[in-house]
Amino acid sequence: MKTEQRRLPRGIREQLMIDAAVAAFSRGDYHTVRVEEIAEAAGTSKPTMYHYLGSKEGIFNACVRRESERLVEVLRAAVHDPGAPGGDDPLRRGFRAFFGFVVAHRGSWTVLYRRAAAGPAAAAVGGARERVLAEVTELITTCGELPEGTRERDAALLARIAVSTADAFADWLLDHPEESPDTLADHVAALTWAHLEMRGAPAGA
Amino acid sequence: MKTEQRRLPRGIREQLMIDAAVAAFSRGDYHTVRVEEIAEAAGTSKPTMYHYLGSKEGIFNACVRRESERLVEVLRAAVHDPGAPGGDDPLRRGFRAFFGFVVAHRGSWTVLYRRAAAGPAAAAVGGARERVLAEVTELITTCGELPEGTRERDAALLARIAVSTADAFADWLLDHPEESPDTLADHVAALTWAHLEMRGAPAGA
Amino acid sequence: MKTEQRRLPRGIREQLMIDAAVAAFSRGDYHTVRVEEIAEAAGTSKPTMYHYLGSKEGIFNACVRRESERLVEVLRAAVHDPGAPGGDDPLRRGFRAFFGFVVAHRGSWTVLYRRAAAGPAAAAVGGARERVLAEVTELITTCGELPEGTRERDAALLARIAVSTADAFADWLLDHPEESPDTLADHVAALTWAHLEMRGAPAGA
Amino acid sequence: MKTEQRRLPRGIREQLMIDAAVAAFSRGDYHTVRVEEIAEAAGTSKPTMYHYLGSKEGIFNACVRRESERLVEVLRAAVHDPGAPGGDDPLRRGFRAFFGFVVAHRGSWTVLYRRAAAGPAAAAVGGARERVLAEVTELITTCGELPEGTRERDAALLARIAVSTADAFADWLLDHPEESPDTLADHVAALTWAHLEMRGAPAGA
DNA sequence: AATGAATGAGTGTTCATTCAT
DNA sequence: CATGAATGAACACTCATTCAT
Numbered sequence: 001m002k003t004e005q006r007r008l009p010r011g012i013r014e015q016l017m018i019d020a021a022v023a024a025f026s027r028g029d030y031h032t033v034r035v036e037e038i039a040e041a042a043g044t045s046k047p048t049m050y051h052y053l054g055s056k057e058g059i060f061n062a063c064v065r066r067e068s069e070r071l072v073e074v075l076r077a078a079v080h081d082p083g084a085p086g087g088d089d090p091l092r093r094g095f096r097a098f099f100g101f102v103v104a105h106r107g108s109w110t111v112l113y114r115r116a117a118a119g120p121a122a123a124a125v126g127g128a129r130e131r132v133l134a135e136v137t138e139l140i141t142t143c144g145e146l147p148e149g150t151r152e153r154d155a156a157l158l159a160r161i162a163v164s165t166a167d168a169f170a171d172w173l174l175d176h177p178e179e180s181p182d183t184l185a186d187h188v189a190a191l192t193w194a195h196l197e198m199r200g201a202p203a204g205a
Numbered sequence: 206m207k208t209e210q211r212r213l214p215r216g217i218r219e220q221l222m223i224d225a226a227v228a229a230f231s232r233g234d235y236h237t238v239r240v241e242e243i244a245e246a247a248g249t250s251k252p253t254m255y256h257y258l259g260s261k262e263g264i265f266n267a268c269v270r271r272e273s274e275r276l277v278e279v280l281r282a283a284v285h286d287p288g289a290p291g292g293d294d295p296l297r298r299g300f301r302a303f304f305g306f307v308v309a310h311r312g313s314w315t316v317l318y319r320r321a322a323a324g325p326a327a328a329a330v331g332g333a334r335e336r337v338l339a340e341v342t343e344l345i346t347t348c349g350e351l352p353e354g355t356r357e358r359d360a361a362l363l364a365r366i367a368v369s370t371a372d373a374f375a376d377w378l379l380d381h382p383e384e385s386p387d388t389l390a391d392h393v394a395a396l397t398w399a400h401l402e403m404r405g406a407p408a409g410a
Numbered sequence: 411m412k413t414e415q416r417r418l419p420r421g422i423r424e425q426l427m428i429d430a431a432v433a434a435f436s437r438g439d440y441h442t443v444r445v446e447e448i449a450e451a452a453g454t455s456k457p458t459m460y461h462y463l464g465s466k467e468g469i470f471n472a473c474v475r476r477e478s479e480r481l482v483e484v485l486r487a488a489v490h491d492p493g494a495p496g497g498d499d500p501l502r503r504g505f506r507a508f509f510g511f512v513v514a515h516r517g518s519w520t521v522l523y524r525r526a527a528a529g530p531a532a533a534a535v536g537g538a539r540e541r542v543l544a545e546v547t548e549l550i551t552t553c554g555e556l557p558e559g560t561r562e563r564d565a566a567l568l569a570r571i572a573v574s575t576a577d578a579f580a581d582w583l584l585d586h587p588e589e590s591p592d593t594l595a596d597h598v599a600a601l602t603w604a605h606l607e608m609r610g611a612p613a614g615a
Numbered sequence: 616m617k618t619e620q621r622r623l624p625r626g627i628r629e630q631l632m633i634d635a636a637v638a639a640f641s642r643g644d645y646h647t648v649r650v651e652e653i654a655e656a657a658g659t660s661k662p663t664m665y666h667y668l669g670s671k672e673g674i675f676n677a678c679v680r681r682e683s684e685r686l687v688e689v690l691r692a693a694v695h696d697p698g699a700p701g702g703d704d705p706l707r708r709g710f711r712a713f714f715g716f717v718v719a720h721r722g723s724w725t726v727l728y729r730r731a732a733a734g735p736a737a738a739a740v741g742g743a744r745e746r747v748l749a750e751v752t753e754l755i756t757t758c759g760e761l762p763e764g765t766r767e768r769d770a771a772l773l774a775r776i777a778v779s780t781a782d783a784f785a786d787w788l789l790d791h792p793e794e795s796p797d798t799l800a801d802h803v804a805a806l807t808w809a810h811l812e813m814r815g816a817p818a819g820a
Numbered sequence: 821a822a823t824g825a826a827t828g829a830g831t832g833t834t835c836a837t838t839c840a841t
Numbered sequence: 842c843a844t845g846a847a848t849g850a851a852c853a854c855t856c857a858t859t860c861a862t
Binding site: 029030031032057060061064065067068071072075076079085086089090091092094095096098099100102103106109111112113121124125127128129131132135136139140157160161162163164165166167168169170171172173181182184185186188189191192193194195 | 236294301314317332333340344362377378
């Protein structure tokens with residue numbers, strides 16, 4: 001581990017800094033991360049961090065910029081390259097790349113999507129989310145007419161999708177006040193039914 | 206405005222405190238909110254806050270607990286009460302209640318789902334998300350065989366759903382390492398195709 | 411010395427703070443003074459200083475405001491009160507009050523006139539000033555026609571006046587570009603001659 | 616602008632450094648000026664500055680030394696050269712040289728006299744000084760028996776002289792504790808009266 | 821019961837200064 | 842000789858938390 005070189009050229013050091021920062025920011029939320037902690041992880045010191053990235057916010061911005069660019073590049077490459085894994089369907093290739101990225105670079109994704117990952121708030125929020133999730137899962141499960149082959153696992157997965165979707169729609173509603181929540185709710189319900197009916201041939205196009 | 210009573214019974218005071226705290230925590234993230242700010246908004250003083258809720262974390266926990274209970278109650282009531290809005294389908298009634306809650310109590314939902322809503326990080330993250338969203342939207346749009354009646358709006362909405370779903374699955378993957386990202390990716394692609402084909406009769410079951 | 415009370419009312423504490431700050435700022439220049447040092451001298455802590463005076467600049471401003479108000483009050487009182495020391499001449503009464511204040515509250519005056527009193531720069535500046543002063547003193551002394559009764563002391567005093575006056579005029583020139591430096595120079599020379607000739611009856615009107 | 620030569624002989628480089636330093640130190644006070652800022656203005660780098668001048672204090676000392684020597688030289692030359700502008704009176708020639716220097720090299724003079732020229736303190740001090748000056752001006756104006764031809768301008772100018780003189784005397788008092796403030800006060804008052812009576816033939820001896 | 825007063829502990833940021841190239 | 846790289850040491854400022862009234 002002591003391979004770290006002193007006196008690295010600026011470009012390299014900056015990349016090391018951003019590496020360390022992404023790791024740190026994906027562990028705790030913005031205020032929980034101390035700049036010094038990032039500096040140490042990057043094998044350098046606080047003043048050098050400030051010299052290169054300007055401020056804590058600058059450090060964070062550098063992370064978000066670099067990681068989002070990486071993700072977009074990966075996505076584009078997969079979609080436009082018919083030889084990429086996933087077969088003929090560009091949509092499927094895209095999602096494969098997307099998921100591959102999220103799994104391979106969990107830290108990057110966490111930074112980009114920045115749900116409270118740690119900190120004093122995380123525990124409480126985590127618990128509450130689980131309760132809500134359990135409730136929705138039960139709602140889906142006890143709905144009765146679960147198609148053949150739909151197991152617990154599927155219900156839990158669907159609940160997560162439903163809640164995430166609702167969350168996405170909440171954002172959407174904010175930006176598009178002309179939409180009615182009821183219509184969207186019905187829509188999500190319909191989608192969920194569709195998913196339930198589709199279970200069994202998940203990987204088929 | 207000076208209607209605020211001194212010497213309120215403990216229960217009431219606590220509710221006022223939690224009201225103020227939910228509002229505050231939904232505006233900025235945990236560390237951005239100062240206890241004093243909540244105390245002022247609740248018409249009381251810092252020491253009283255500590256007397257009642259114990260600590261900053263205690264305040265936050267109280268928020269999360271109360272709001273998640275409210276949400277769960279609302280959900281349960283709608284699902285079990287056939288007379289609730291949404292018709293015969295309990296699933297649809299549930300989602301109506303869910304969306305209604307999210308829209309009516311945005312603050313509560315924000316606290317529960319706690320994606321970084323403000324603070325120095327929010328701007329950067331917001332921008333990056335938009336870029337990713339744009340990329341996925343384009344991916345869906347230029348996929349070619351968009352069914353009749355699928356307009357721009359639908360693509361944008363689907364992109365949000367897809368990203369949210371991927372986000373949910375990323376969590377899922379963390380908890381279930383036996384799952385393969387590729388399978389999930391294919392699954393999301395399949396779901397998206399299903400959505401695309403379903404467009405046109407969104408509110409129909 | 412341990413008479414310092416804990417839990418003083420805000421007004422009192424603020425005055426103690428300003429007292430300590432004036433003393434500190436009159437010893438070193440703005441950047442040399444540490445806020446904590448002032449807090450300790452005032453028998454309190456840094457956060458309380460910030461709570462009451464807002465910032466380091468706020469602390470400094472409070473000093474300048476209070477002291478300049480005091481000085482102006484003292485001046486006004488002496489001028490308008492014919493019974494104040496100095497006799498019939500309000501001008502003389504005013505200067506007596508002025509000098510009295512400067513001598514009694516050296517710190518206040520230093521803060522108000524803020525010539526570099528300490529710090530790493532002070533030594534060098536002090537030395538240079540002395541050299542300039544010596545030069546001007548010699549100029550006055552060797553001018554030749556020193557009137558009777560003009561001793562070394564007077565020359566040194568006059569040199570100081572001359573340099574201070576020149577300094578004042580330099581400011582004046584900045585604000586009034588229509589003035590010619592040569593005219594002002596001649597004027598100062600004339601004044602100095604007048605002073606030289608007046609020596610011997612210094613206290614007479 | 617890119618005429619700056621690399622590889623300049625040491626002497627020249629040093630002069631460029633001091634030029635830049637004088638300019639910088641005359642804008643802000645000692646602590647406000649960053650060494651890097653001087654280095655850039657001098658067309659060189661920080662380590663070179665340290666190589667030549669040793670330390671920040673060394674840089675500052677070099678400024679003060681060079682500028683005070685210049686001023687002293689100019690003064691001496693004018694006094695001893697009967698052909699210098701100002702006529703027969705060496706005193707007048709001296710002051711002309713002095714004022715000329717101050718006006719032509721404001722930066723040098725500021726460094727030498729180093730009243731806080733900028734920084735967070737300057738604004739407050741400036742305001743307070745103005746208030747004091749206004750007070751003294753009023754005192755002089757409303758003194759009543761202003762001689763013929765004494766206009767507002769003269770009162771303002773006299774007030775500046777009076778305050779500067781008092782300032783000089785305050786220093787004097789520090790060094791000569793045997794003097795009485797009252798005597799000096801009376802003296803300044805007398806001088807001011809003399810000035811008032813002299814107005815009208817300012818440039819005359 | 822309720823609060824004005826007070827602070828310990830910690831963080832972002834800056835800058836003079838020094839190596840190693 | 843000249844400089845890009847790097848840092849130790851300080852300092853302003855903030856905030857959760859607690860007494861004493």
